Amino acid sequence: MVLLSAQRFVREVVFWGLLTLGGFKNLHGSFGRCERGWNPGLEVPLAQPKLQPVPRESKEAKAIRAKKIIAGLQKTYPDAHCELNHHNPLELLIATILSAQCTDKRVNLVTETLLKKYRSPADYAEASQEELETAIKTTGFFRNKARSIITCCQAIMEKHAGKVPRSMEELIQLGGVGRKTANVVLGNAFGINQGVVVDTHVARLSQRLGLTQETDPAKIEQELMKLVPQAQWTMLSHWLIWHGRRRCYARKPDCQSCEIKQLCPRIGVTEPLPGPKPTIAA
Numbered sequence: 001m002v003l004l005s006a007q008r009f010v011r012e013v014v015f016w017g018l019l020t021l022g023g024f025k026n027l028h029g030s031f032g033r034c035e036r037g038w039n040p041g042l043e044v045p046l047a048q049p050k051l052q053p054v055p056r057e058s059k060e061a062k063a064i065r066a067k068k069i070i071a072g073l074q075k076t077y078p079d080a081h082c083e084l085n086h087h088n089p090l091e092l093l094i095a096t097i098l099s100a101q102c103t104d105k106r107v108n109l110v111t112e113t114l115l116k117k118y119r120s121p122a123d124y125a126e127a128s129q130e131e132l133e134t135a136i137k138t139t140g141f142f143r144n145k146a147r148s149i150i151t152c153c154q155a156i157m158e159k160h161a162g163k164v165p166r167s168m169e170e171l172i173q174l175g176g177v178g179r180k181t182a183n184v185v186l187g188n189a190f191g192i193n194q195g196v197v198v199d200t201h202v203a204r205l206s207q208r209l210g211l212t213q214e215t216d217p218a219k220i221e222q223e224l225m226k227l228v229p230q231a232q233w234t235m236l237s238h239w240l241i242w243h244g245r246r247r248c249y250a251r252k253p254d255c256q257s258c259e260i261k262q263l264c265p266r267i268g269v270t271e272p273l274p275g276p277k278p279t280i281a282a
């Protein structure tokens with residue numbers, strides 16, 4: 001009886017010892033294997049990378065650095081432009097609505113056929129929701145997008161005599177058109193620098209470059225507008241978007257080859273940059 005209890009005691013000690021070690025393995029990640037089922041919650045990495053502190057910089061120094069960043073990007077991407085194919089304001093408006101949560105490449109594939117079938121605001125205003133949904137399905141969120149396009153073109157027909165309006169106030173009154181879409185249309189179809197388009201690339205790069213600490217697109221836009229001359233607002237977003245697509249990738253930015261690395265504090269980028277530490281002094 002005593003012998004049986006002793007064996008059981010040893011078994012229990014070994015079992016719970018191993019279980020505890022397993023827990024430590026998962027917690028600290030140094031013992032390798034992570035056992036699914038024991039404590040699945042621990043499979044989530046516990047240590048989140050810390051954002052680097054934003055270096056202290058005066059307003060004037062930041063403005064000078066922003067100017068140099070723009071000069072660097074302008075030199076790198078002299079042909080930067082809106083990558084949504086279009087020939088007139090209506091086509092750009094439709095393409096921009098379709099581009100939400102979708103790549104420009106996919107939108108261009110869809111609009112290649114769509115724009116041949118629907119040529120005027122009246123065509124969209126009178127379109128069947130189902131038919132339009134089918135035509136734009138591969139861009140995602142197709143029900144909402146189809147509804148936005150129809151509503152917006154009905155408003156263009158009823159309130160603007162079939163012409164896409166040329167002001168921010170009027171554009172954002174059309175259904176399904178927000179400030180970002182309005183900025184795209186105003187800047188690229190009408191040549192009006194009314195604001196800065198803040199998409200995912202512009203937001204990410206502005207933060208990494210230490211131009212803003214904001215995360216809300218509307219606030220990022222306001223900060224960028226203060227930093228950059230109005231004449232460059234439209235191009236600023238193109239330069240940042242082009243750099244975001246070709247160099248400053250979301251996951252693994254190619255900092256080593258980056259043309260403006262000497263001006264970038266690399267906020268939030270954790271991979272070390274080989275070579276001498278860049279200075280952000282303007």
Ligand code: SF4
Nearest residue numbers: 248253255258261264
């Ligand atoms: S240095 Fe790196 S983080 Fe900074 S802009 Fe260039 S690629 Fe992006």
